[in-house]
Amino acid sequence: MMESVTFNSGSNVLTGHVYLPEGYDPQLRYPAVVCSGSWTTVKEQMAGLYAKRLAEKGYLCLAFDFTGFGESEGEPRFYEHPEQKIKDIHHAISYLLTRKDVEQEAIATLGICAGSMYTLMEASQDERVKAVATVASWLHDAEAVKLFYGGEDGVKSRIEAAQQAKKHYAQTNEVLYIPTISKTDSTAAMYGDYDYYLNPSRGAVPNWSADKFAVMSWEDWLALDPMPSASNLNTPTLMVHSDGCVLPQYTKNYFEKIPVADKKLHWVETDLPSPVHQFMFYDQNAEVSMAVELVEQWFGLHLRT
Known part of the structure; x- marks a missing residue:
């Protein structure tokens, strides 16, 4: 069972999907989970898949479109804004706490890929989060980004x-875009043959934009x-990763x-090279089932009393 919901994040109204537990009874209270996917993504991609699968395990789960993405409000559109996404997760938790079917002291958060950064950073400053989990986490710093974006010169030019682009937007209200994904355009945010984002049967869903990534991002x-947020994270934390995922160290x-x-x-354990295994955790049944089982066990220890 799934219901469409809206909630406020600052001045914007965000749209989400709440996946209801098996055998849902509105008179009961359930442990709840906010699920967040990779950068640029929408609720119909990995966040929604994990939310659905965890709901089958008895959790009330929220997957939502971040500010400026999918069905949610917010300008500029398709602007990957980490600070705003952290705030959005905070407001998503606040929304869950308004629901009569949510156990107030049993809120968890789950991040997949880059959603892990936003999820961990939010949890490190929010005592309402009682457990946190990450799957195939993308965690970077100033040195790590050089590995993916053309070294020091590539990072500097971007x-x-x-x-x-920010100056242009301030002066003209026009947002400059590059493709989000491309096999042929080297200026794209993701340049390469990444099947998850290119395949309509996987992540290339209608609500996601393959051709608009705000340059200002x-x-x-x-x-x-x-990385510094780790020292402030006092929440029970599970991290699921492999050498075949991104930036394992x-x-x-x-x-x-x-x-x-x-x-x-x-x-x-995997024989797949990095980052091939990363994309398997987005939607492939073996990896998703493994991760969901591990996450469910972790949340069960900390949310179910």
Whole structure:
């Protein structure tokens, strides 16, 4: 069972899908989970899939479109704005707490890929989150982004382009865009044969934009460093990763800095090279089922009393 909902995040109205537990009874209260997917994504992609699968395990789960994406309000459109996304997750939790069918002291958050950065950073400053989990986490810093975006010169040129795009927007109200994904255009935000984002039977869903990534996003994205937030994360934390996912050492580094003893790093064995295994966790049944089982067990320990 799934219902469409709306809630406020600042001055914008966000749209989400609430997946209801098996055997749902509106008179009962359920542990609840906010699910967040990778950068640029919408609720119909990995966030919705994990929300649906966790609902089948007895959780009330929310997947939603972040500000400026999908069916949610917000300008500029398709602007990957980490600070705003962290605020959106905060407001998503606030929305869940208004529901009579949610157990107030049993809220968890789940992040997949880049959603892990936003989820972990939000949890590190929000005591309402009682448990957090990440799957195939994308965690970067100033050195890591050089590996993906053309070294120091590539990062610098993208940041400069973003700064110019912000000035252009302030002066003209026009947003400059590049493709989100392309196999032929090297200026695209994701340049390569990434089947998940190119295949309509996988992640290339109608509500997602393959051709609009706001150039102004580069500055906010590349300057983001979630790593210091680990030392402030006092929430029971599960991280699921593998050597075939992106930046495996960064997930290990982040995990080591989490100060609580109540934490778990589940390392999945794979022969797949990085980042091939990353995309498997977005929608392939074997990886998703494995991750959902691990996450459900973790949330069960900390949300069900």
